[in-house]
């Protein structure tokens with residue numbers, strides 16, 4: 188079988204990022220969001236699973252690059268489970284940064300670090316059901332308790348966008364009263380502690396010393412980041428900042444789903460800022476596989 192085609196990024200910065208990744212893969216980091224990027228969007232968040240080709244593509248690529256990291260709004264343990272990332276040959280050095288960087292799982296040790304949530308989380312947990320009722324949350328609204336944050340999902344209501352708008356202000360008020368913030372996502376309002384985002388998580392990860400070719404080094408090579416949602420904008424900004432500092436990067440937008448809920452418009456700002464827009468998780472998997480093919484052919 189031939190090497191899958193690698194689509195050229197539409198921007199000069201993206202082309203430079205891709206070229207740097209291919210030229211010095213051992214210095215590169217591949218960072219990926221989970222839902223909507225590695226896992227197709229589905230109506231029930233508990234049924235989300237990695238695209239059938241995702242683990243194989245990651246297993247092929249991970250040994251060829253400096254590091255692979257999943258940066259997700261999910262609890263890290265859930266992303267590992269839904270992703271099928273544990274004990275996958277090739278993913279022995281995978282890191283999963285969960286809850287926007289508050290949690291961390293390392294494949295190498297199987298260790299999970301998940302610090303205690305701030306006290307406001309318990310207060311919001313107690314008050315959220317009544318607040319949703321008072322706000323007139325429509326049938327189908329689903330509350331996801333992530334331990335240190337909450338997702339209020341409207342995808343399964345009759346009019347998901349209208350439900351989101353109806354709940355936005357009352358939830359912001361409740362969150363603020365207990366030291367949390369509300370961040371919107373794809374038909375979800377997340378109530379979570381402030382001060383964590385995917386940009387800070389990615390930047391901190393990239394600053395960590397890691398073993399490269401027998402010596403300890405910081406990542407000075409290319410960073411590929413792929414995401415699909417508003418929460419990924421902070422990671423895009425982190426890569427853009429590195430680029431402004433002269434370090435190469437490639438921004439990928441996973442746009443839409445090819446399956447069940449299909450046809451959802453991409454998050455405009457993410458698509459506009461991306462160097463490469465690919466058709467959902469299937470497109471991300473094809474990109475990862477193409478990168479792995481190119482890199483292993485060049486060895």
Ligand SMILES: O=P(O)(O)OC[C@H]1O[C@H](O[C@H]2O[C@H](CO)[C@@H](O)[C@H](O)[C@H]2O)[C@H](O)[C@@H](O)[C@@H]1O
Pocket residue numbers: 220221222223227228229230231232233235258259260261262331333338340342372373374375377416418
């Ligand atoms: O950072 P991510 O890995 O993209 O996680 C963001 C949130 O994703 C999940 O919700 C989204 O995916 C669901 C399953 O496809 C979908 O039903 C929902 O509409 C989306 O918003 C997850 O439930 C959240 O906890 C994550 O923070």
